[in-house]
Amino acid sequence: MSNEIKVPTFPESVQEGTIATWHKQPGEAFSRDEVIVDIETDKVVQEVPAPADGVLKEILKQEGDIVTSNEIIATFSEGGAGAAPAGNSEPATATNSAEASEIIAAPAAKKLADEKGINLSDVTGTGKGGRITKEDVANYKVSAPVEVKAAVAAPVKIASVPEPMAPITGERIEKRVPMTRLRTRIAERLLDATQNTAMLTTFNEVNMGPIMELRKQYKDRFEKVHNGTRLGFMGFFVKSAVEALRRIPAVNASIDGNDIVYHGYQDIGVAVSTQKGLVVPVLRNVEHMSIAEIENGVRDFGLRGRDGKIGIDEMLGGTFTITNGGVFGSLLSTPILNPPQAAILGMHKIQDRPMAVDGEVKILPMMYLALSYDHRIIDGKEAVQFLVAIKDMIEDPARILLEL
Template identity: 65%
Template sequence: MATEIKAPVFPESVADGTIATWHKQVGEAVSRDEVICDIETDKVVLEVVAPADGSLSAIIKNEGDTVLSNEVIAQFEEGAVSGAAQTQAVQSEEKVEQAAAQTQAGNAPVVERAQSVSDQAPAVRKALSETGIAASDVEGTGRGGRITKEDVANHQAKPAASATPLSVAVGERVEKRVPMTRLRKRVAERLLSATQSTAMLTTFNEVNMKPVMEMRKQYKDAFEKRHGARLGFMSFFVKACTEALKRYPAVNASIDGDDIVYHGFYDIGVAVSSERGLVVPVLRDTDRMNYAEVENGIRDYAAKARDGKLSIEEMTGGTFTITNGGTFGSLLSTPILNPPQTAILGMHKIQERPMAVNGQVEILPMMYLALSYDHRMIDGKEAVGFLVTVKELLEEPAKLILDL
């Protein structure tokens, strides 16, 4: 029985999507709930699964095509597998037998790789053409060794071996043109909009991380044994920011037209870097979360971001954002606002520096903090007060635990 395969119903904030990868081809056997297609939106990658056991009878939207919400992208045949799939299965069995014979003869089995550009999906052919990469040079990770767009991108990102000279004529200036992903374009649009539509200002301070580091060192093993989560620095920052937001409601507010919206809840976004770009999943009601819940939430979001499994709901909303450039070695930066939020905290690298303490010079692990804020909504006094509060709570973490 033929069934229409449709794109998911996109939320209002997502206008359309792009077919990223077909994991199954026409006639290829597929099991119920097996992923057959990925659709990339400007926020997340959505998976389309098979409604039953069977095979695709027709692909209507090819890789690289734009699709709308609930639009038909393929035809699916339930039950019997088509003759094309049966032929493919026989060919696969023959290849396995040939590999086994080679192994018995003392030869290593040869893995077949797609050699011809014409054998690839339209989006892959386009990516190969734009990057100038030969299909034979790319290791395909798709079904049957097929090359995906991600394979082309990963191959391009690989650093050239130091011992292998570039095959470029002397004096030649090489350029490569690669189209932006939908997510990268959306990030670019939002960042540009933030700089053009807000009165953004950044204030700085520094925090002595020694108290937090000593507490973490003392209790990290017991914490992990008790809660099954590693005790990191981010949970201290999330809890400190939550308390500071309670004291300075304007930093937790947003601007909607000519109105100021004060939020009576604390949903903190944590910027996470992924291969597809920067994403900001949101921890909900952080005032009700303990340290273990914060750490587990961040860990789960990081894993989902790496695997492209974050949902739109997990990245929607948020009243405040924390970003940590220190993981990449940044010593100081000015983070850009994440509208409609009116403030964002930037963490940075912990670096030992000589500091004056009670008239004596001590070497302390210091971190610069940066708070970017919308001056239309937040006055300098409130911004500085918020940042000083975060600093004080981190330098005396007992206050966080005792709610002082």
């Protein structure tokens, strides 16, 4: 009996996806819930599990093909019927050479190798069972040196002749890698934000000493009381942002056509860096969350983002975004808006700097804060007041508890 493997139902905001990697080939058996294929969308790479035990019969959509929701991409025989017998050296697909059985490559990889004139036997496969993927071919470096012949220029009668450029020697390797669907979508959104908003950035700086002292004093007890949850800085900044958003609703608003939509709740996106690009999962109703719950949520996003496990629905919506370039050593930056949101807060590295305090110079752990905002709905006064509110609460953490 033949069964179908279909593309999962995409959310409304996702129109289509691209077949990224087939983990099984025709004739190979699999177990229920085993990942059969990866589908890359504008937001995440979605894994498609096997609906039941069986053997893959036919692949209808190859790697690189565009697919839509619920489209049939493969068929399989349920219950293991038709599996290749043990010890059978003949491949399930039609091949007639020993070389084909030794070199296992995805169809997209074979196609790209033919286009580039690359011998698949020279490429090391990183896929399951040594399978050569499209990425392996794209990343393959030609080891042969490039021959460069010095151009001979016709003699020119001039007063002074510059010394000829020394001939280029050695390898000059280039590689061309197509942008992934996720990276393409990120590029489109960033360009849209810079071209279709009146984006402006305002800066301030905050003394991190009080928060660092509070964290040092209570971090062990906090971790013990909250079942291993670590006390970081993000929880304080998110709680401060929630209070500042309440005071200045325009920063928590968005534009819809000719309307300004003011949100009576705070859904805060937290930028997470992954191997495939930057994603922004959203903490919902943060106004009702404790610092421990915020820290748990941020940590969970970080771990699942690293493994590519963040779902599409977790990245939809959001009324405000926080990004922390400081974890990579950034001292100062201008973050780009995440439309249709009207503002984004950028955190940076903590660095000791000499500061004037009560007429004396003191060395304090300082952090630059940056607020990029859409000047169409947020005035400069409101943007500055928002940053000052966060600065005041971070420098005096009791204000967070007392909502002062």
